[in-house]
Amino acid sequence: MSLIKKIKDYYKKGGRILFTTPSHNQGHFQTTAAEKLLGKQFLQYDLSELDGFDNLRNPQGPIKKLLENISNIYNSKSSFILTNGSTSGIIASMLAFLKEGDKVLIARNCHISVYNGLVLSGAVPVWFLPEYDSEWGIYKGIKAEQIEKILREQEVKALIITSPTYEGLYSETEKIAQICKNHGVIFIVDEAHGALYNFGNFKTKPAIQCGADISVQSLHKTAGAPNPCALVHISNQSSLNPDKLQKALNIINTTSPSYALLASCETVINYLNSSKGQLYIEKLLSDIEIFKKNISSKIHIYSGKNDPTKILIKFNGAAPSAIAGILNEKYKIEEEFSNHKSMLFICGIGTNANKLNKLCSALNEISKNTFTKCSTDAVMKYNLPDIKYTPRQAFFKDKIVIDTENAVNKISAEAITTYPPGIPVLLPGEVISKDILNKIDKSHIEICC
Numbered sequence: 001m002s003l004i005k006k007i008k009d010y011y012k013k014g015g016r017i018l019f020t021t022p023s024h025n026q027g028h029f030q031t032t033a034a035e036k037l038l039g040k041q042f043l044q045y046d047l048s049e050l051d052g053f054d055n056l057r058n059p060q061g062p063i064k065k066l067l068e069n070i071s072n073i074y075n076s077k078s079s080f081i082l083t084n085g086s087t088s089g090i091i092a093s094m095l096a097f098l099k100e101g102d103k104v105l106i107a108r109n110c111h112i113s114v115y116n117g118l119v120l121s122g123a124v125p126v127w128f129l130p131e132y133d134s135e136w137g138i139y140k141g142i143k144a145e146q147i148e149k150i151l152r153e154q155e156v157k158a159l160i161i162t163s164p165t166y167e168g169l170y171s172e173t174e175k176i177a178q179i180c181k182n183h184g185v186i187f188i189v190d191e192a193h194g195a196l197y198n199f200g201n202f203k204t205k206p207a208i209q210c211g212a213d214i215s216v217q218s219l220h221k222t223a224g225a226p227n228p229c230a231l232v233h234i235s236n237q238s239s240l241n242p243d244k245l246q247k248a249l250n251i252i253n254t255t256s257p258s259y260a261l262l263a264s265c266e267t268v269i270n271y272l273n274s275s276k277g278q279l280y281i282e283k284l285l286s287d288i289e290i291f292k293k294n295i296s297s298k299i300h301i302y303s304g305k306n307d308p309t310k311i312l313i314k315f316n317g318a319a320p321s322a323i324a325g326i327l328n329e330k331y332k333i334e335e336e337f338s339n340h341k342s343m344l345f346i347c348g349i350g351t352n353a354n355k356l357n358k359l360c361s362a363l364n365e366i367s368k369n370t371f372t373k374c375s376t377d378a379v380m381k382y383n384l385p386d387i388k389y390t391p392r393q394a395f396f397k398d399k400i401v402i403d404t405e406n407a408v409n410k411i412s413a414e415a416i417t418t419y420p421p422g423i424p425v426l427l428p429g430e431v432i433s434k435d436i437l438n439k440i441d442k443s444h445i446e447i448c449c
């Protein structure tokens with residue numbers, strides 16, 4: 001029986017008198033303000049691991065069935081629901097398959113959870129910089145050639161990449177997977193922004209169908225589940241043991257996952273997998289196409305090997321921060337981010353034609369104005385810093401704050417990101433060079449003792 005049916009059935013049969021958590025007692029306690037906010041039903045679904053209801057740590061009943069169903073839909077060896085976002089799937093994958101001292105190849109523009117996974121696992125990063133697109137102020141998708149070259153020179157246990165990137169660019173995942181296989185390297189893809197790829201025509205296959213060992217997808221980002229629902233999958237072709245991943249998930253996950261979230265994942269996945277769901281995604285993609293056709297020729301839309309639901313635009317040289325200010329103030333429209341060159345609007349399953357039309361009209365109207373050109377063209381020439389301590393070692397070091405001017409050759413205890421290039425120019429455990437120091441606009445810095 002599906003989890004949703006199980007919960008409905010429970011109530012149909014009159015429920016039970018529960019002396020268990022959660023304390024709201026299926027919504028008997030709910031403030032009026034919360035009821036207005038959430039309605040009555042949410043808390044009725046917010047049950048704990050009741051007798052016969054199974055649990056996420058060692059699923060044997062309805063949750064096991066639900067996970068098997070998800071695994072069938074995604075054609076994976078095993079899939080796990082995450083009620084703490086892709087963050088938890090990334091960290092757990094690293095804890096499960098990397099141990100202290102293992103080298104792991106990571107693109108410097110990774111999400112912070114990958115860095116935190118290094119702190120927890122004790123694995124040692126081998127950083128690399130993907131190619132930079134100075135026209136748009138973003139990092140490109142990762143090319144197989146770059147990975148092949150590094151793996152010929154360095155032995156690593158695993159590779160972690162983000163594809164699509166935050167800005168929506170695809171990497172050469174299929175070719176990279178083959179290279180990883182040839183070198184015996186575990187391949188983990190942070191596919192947090194790619195949760196719709198199983199269900200629509202995105203001109204890319206989901207990472208585990210491309211040959212990655214593991215992928216992590218945020219269902220809440222594009223696929224319509226509530227925050228922070230996500231999935232982690234192990235590929236059918238991978239030799240990795242799912243039990244290890246379950247054990248790692250059990251270390252970092254709550255022991256009280258909300259059944260309302262688990263049931264939401266079930267409904268969203270079943271819907272996306274239905275013909276109705278697929279039509280819905282087709283409609284989203286065609287609405288985005290129409291938006292692009294209607295946009296003024298003064299506005300450039302990024303088009304390459306990228307995810308169409310991430311609309312990346314730039315105005316003929318105008319500073320994106322100025323455009324973002326007008327959008328916010330005059331049109332009450334908020335973008336996902338603006339860098340010194342471009343701005344990003346994230347769409348997902350809930351983005352409708354009406355919302356896209358409003359954005360299109362606002363941008364077209366703004367484009368009639370004349371703007372001063374943006375000045376920050378110079379990208380900081382960036383060399384990866386020397387590493388003195390691993391992220392884990394740096395985390396446990398004593399720290400002090402000193403004047404930045406005295407920090408040359410000291411070891412940073414901070415992550416410092418500058419724009420451009422928009423990635424951490426310093427991470428904890430890295431040596432602060434004079435060169436980097438000159439480009440940091442900070443009076444104080446925390447260092448490792």
Ligand SMILES: Cc1ncc(COP(=O)(O)O)c(C=O)c1O
Nearest residue numbers: 085086087111162190192218230
């Ligand atoms: C590329 C990338 N990976 C992972 C994450 C973490 O995802 P979640 O919010 O589901 O934990 C994010 C969140 O913004 C992200 O942008």
